[in-house]
Amino acid sequence: MKMPPLILASASPRRAELLRQLKLEFKVVPSDATEVLDGQLSPYELCQLNAHRKARAVAKKIPDSLVLGADTLVFLKRKIFGKPGSIDEAKQMLAELQGCTHQVVTGVCLMHLRSHRERIFAISTDVTFLPMTTEQIGEYLSRMNPLDKAGAYAIQEHGDLIVSEISGSYTNVVGLPVEKLKEELKLWKRKFRRESGVFFFTQGKVSS
Numbered sequence: 001m002k003m004p005p006l007i008l009a010s011a012s013p014r015r016a017e018l019l020r021q022l023k024l025e026f027k028v029v030p031s032d033a034t035e036v037l038d039g040q041l042s043p044y045e046l047c048q049l050n051a052h053r054k055a056r057a058v059a060k061k062i063p064d065s066l067v068l069g070a071d072t073l074v075f076l077k078r079k080i081f082g083k084p085g086s087i088d089e090a091k092q093m094l095a096e097l098q099g100c101t102h103q104v105v106t107g108v109c110l111m112h113l114r115s116h117r118e119r120i121f122a123i124s125t126d127v128t129f130l131p132m133t134t135e136q137i138g139e140y141l142s143r144m145n146p147l148d149k150a151g152a153y154a155i156q157e158h159g160d161l162i163v164s165e166i167s168g169s170y171t172n173v174v175g176l177p178v179e180k181l182k183e184e185l186k187l188w189k190r191k192f193r194r195e196s197g198v199f200f201f202t203q204g205k206v207s208s
Contacts, residue, residue, distance in 0.1 A: 003189050004112060009058040009069040014156070018176045019068075023203040024185075031069060037082065043075045044122045047107025051122040052120055055109040063113040071111070072175050074151030076102040090152035091137055094162070097151065099131040104173045105149070109139060119184060123177040125168030127155070131156065132162060 008016060011030035019026055032052035038046060048071075055069030074081040076097060084090040104125045111118040132140075140161045148151035155163055155173045171178045 004064055004066045007058060007062055007065045007067045009054045009067050012070075012175055014154070014175045015070060016050055018171055018174060018178050019107075022178060026068075029062065029067075030036070030057050031057045032107075033069075035071065035082075037080070039080075043073050043078070043105045044078060044107070044124070046080070047073050047105050047136065048120050048122050049107070049137070051107035051109040052111075055111040055118070058091045058129060059111045059113040065112070066168070067111045067113075068108070069111070070106055070176055072106040072150050072172075074102055074104050076100060081193060083148060083150055084146055084152045087146070090141055090146040091134075093131065093141070093152040094129075094137045095134070097153075098129050098137065098162075101126055101128040102151070103127070106172050106175065106177055108177065108181060108184075109159070110188065119188075121180065121184070123169055123172045125166060125170070125172045127163060127173060128165040128167075129162055130164045136161070 006024060006026040008019060008026050008028045009031040011028065016028055033053040033056070035050050036046065036053065041049065050071035053067045053069070053090040054071065056068045058069070059065070059067040060182060078173070081093050081097070084093055104127055105122055107120065107122040109118060109120045140181060153162060155170070166173060169177045169179055
């Protein structure tokens with residue numbers, strides 16, 4: 001079986017840009033799946049669950065395509081920082097993250113529903129924030145929109161104002177671990193065939 005068309009089940013312009021950098025042909029079909037926030041699950045499990053839900057919602061509509069779903073979370077000592085609901089909430093998030101090293105985890109699901117085949121994984125990157133005053137946090141937020149970003153920040157948007165160091169995949173923090181994704185897509189291209197799907201839960205860190 002030849003490689004099926006690739007579908008990005010996300011409206012994120014950042015993820016689309018990362019795929020374009022890989023020189024991939026794809027279409028964007030945003031998922032309407034509701035994100036789950038379950039405190040009983042680890043960040044790795046939660047990201048993978050949401051990535052799977054997003055991919056499956058689109059794959060059910062386009063079962064002959066290879067659907068890519070992704071979900072990114074920021075967490076510090078198991079406390080999860082999702083997308084803030086307001087600027088005040090964004091300020092509070094950054095105030096808690098400032099001066100600390102937190103983790104950014106992205107779960108990815110590749111699904112071809114017609115052949116009942118899927119692959120799920122999660123990658124973690126350590127991000128250390130600079131110490132910041134209330135005024136510095138306000139200055140950063142005045143330069144970007146934090147409301148559609150986990151943890152209320154985007155490393156690619158004036159990240160030098162808040163980030164002192166990262167350990168791991170930079171693109172993972174942006175929203176898609178392209179190093180690992182590139183490897184996985186090569187495997188799909190070589191070995192794509194009809195077979196029973198296997199649900200994988202893995203976690204790891206890609207070194208920069």
